[in-house]
Amino acid sequence: MKMVPKDFVTVTVDRPLGSRHPRYPDMVYPVNYGYVEGILGGDGEWQDAYVLGVEHPLDFFRGCVAAVIHRFNDEEDKWVVVPEEMRLTPEEIAEAVSFQEKYFHHEIIVIS
Numbered sequence: 001m002k003m004v005p006k007d008f009v010t011v012t013v014d015r016p017l018g019s020r021h022p023r024y025p026d027m028v029y030p031v032n033y034g035y036v037e038g039i040l041g042g043d044g045e046w047q048d049a050y051v052l053g054v055e056h057p058l059d060f061f062r063g064c065v066a067a068v069i070h071r072f073n074d075e076e077d078k079w080v081v082v083p084e085e086m087r088l089t090p091e092e093i094a095e096a097v098s099f100q101e102k103y104f105h106h107e108i109i110v111i112s
Contacts, residue, residue, distance in 0.1 A: 004065045004079060004111060009036045011049045011081050016057035031096055032058045042076035049079040052096050053086045065111055067093055072105045080108075 013034035021027035032054060035046035050069075051061045066088055067080040078101075080093055090108040094101070 004068060007064075008062050008084075009039075009049070009065060009079075009081060011036055011051050011061045011063070012046075013051065013058045013061060016059070017055070018057055027099065030099055032061065033100075034061075036079065036081075042074075045076075047079060048076065049081045050097050051081050052088060052093065053082045067111055068109045069093075069097065069101060070107050070109055071101075072107070074104055 011032075011034045013032045015021070015029050015033040017029055017032050019029050021029070032051035033049070034051070035048050037046050039047040041047040051058060051063065052066075054061065061081065063081040063083050065079050066082040066086065067090070069078040069080065071077060080088070080097070082088065090110055093108050
């Protein structure tokens with residue numbers, strides 16, 4: 001797992017809350033999902049990120065990396081970005097992202 005920034009990151013949300021997955025239209029995003037431009041993920045694309053703690057669709061979000069979802073059977077990790085001062089348990093994160101992460105063997109690493 002690579003290092004994650006301790007300060008704020010900006011997520012460009014390309015799959016807002018309520019949108020459908022581009023390849024799997026039965027999958028609806030219950031959270032905002034996007035990428036952090038300028039930081040490469042394990043797949044050579046921009047780093048993917050879930051935005052938790054915001055209950056409406058977004059275009060962009062500036063927040064803190066609260067956790068990393070390390071996938072054992074995929075080439076990239078996912079970041080969990082939240083509003084400043086928000087803290088989530090691994091169980092809360094797992095519940096929020098289970099719509100997609102249930103397909104992967106993973107661990108949730110909370111950033112203190």
